Amino acid sequence: MAWAITGSGHFLKESLELARRLPDVDLFLSRAGEEILSMYDIKLTDLRQQFRIFRDNTASSAPVGLFYHGEYHSVVLAPATSNTVAKCALGISDSLPTNIFAQAGKCRLPAIVFACDTEPEVATESPSEWVTLYPREVDLMHARTLATFSNVQVVGSPQALEHAIQAHLAQLALSPPAAG
Ligand SMILES: Cc1cc2nc3c(=O)[nH]c(=O)nc-3n(C[C@H](O)[C@H](O)[C@H](O)COP(=O)(O)O)c2cc1C
Numbered sequence: 001m002a003w004a005i006t007g008s009g010h011f012l013k014e015s016l017e018l019a020r021r022l023p024d025v026d027l028f029l030s031r032a033g034e035e036i037l038s039m040y041d042i043k044l045t046d047l048r049q050q051f052r053i054f055r056d057n058t059a060s061s062a063p064v065g066l067f068y069h070g071e072y073h074s075v076v077l078a079p080a081t082s083n084t085v086a087k088c089a090l091g092i093s094d095s096l097p098t099n100i101f102a103q104a105g106k107c108r109l110p111a112i113v114f115a116c117d118t119e120p121e122v123a124t125e126s127p128s129e130w131v132t133l134y135p136r137e138v139d140l141m142h143a144r145t146l147a148t149f150s151n152v153q154v155v156g157s158p159q160a161l162e163h164a165i166q167a168h169l170a171q172l173a174l175s176p177p178a179a180g
Pocket of ligand 1: 007008010030033039080081082084095116124
């Protein structure tokens with residue numbers, strides 16, 4: 001599974017905790033995602049113990065080539081900033097997470113997006129304290145737009161994310177082999 005981490009503090013720890021419980025996850029970081037991990041005291045060296053990690057350090061998002069070799073059965077963006085959600089909804093691919101989302105669509109792979117902004121009011125954890133934020137209508141609109149994409153599921157809580165991933169993995173295990 002290809003899993004993108006964007007620059008969101010909102011449910012960052014919960015998303016990573018879920019990723020840790022899954023086998024064979026590769027992490028794809030946005031540049032902001034890499035900064036945020038450090039702000040929340042999560043070290044890349046520790047993550048590398050479990051995950052293969054791709055950093056956003058090429059203009060062409062070179063690691064997306066892995067999608068052409070059938071390395072992944074699905075893509076998860078969790079947590080997904082309002083910035084990344086907006087770009088995905090508009091078809092813009094200019095970061096590693098937005099590129100793997102686009103490749104999922106072009107390779108007809110399912111994508112699950114844990115959007116930070118799906119409710120008009122959210123309690124979120126900054127590096128130092130809890131704060132209440134009020135996502136704008138434009139943020140909510142992009143999340144709604146993304147939910148209309150085929151093969152894309154948008155979720156708004158860690159519980160819904162876990163449920164969506166569980167259901168997806170169960171479905172994969174039950175799928176009969178493709179006809180030869
Ligand atoms: C401490 C911190 C926490 C942040 N948390 C969020 C968040 O929860 N949701 C969000 O949409 N943006 C958040 N941001 C802002 C994003 O990191 C910023 O919009 C960035 O450009 C997103 O880039 P990306 O979508 O490519 O990862 C946060 C920024 C900081 C410094």
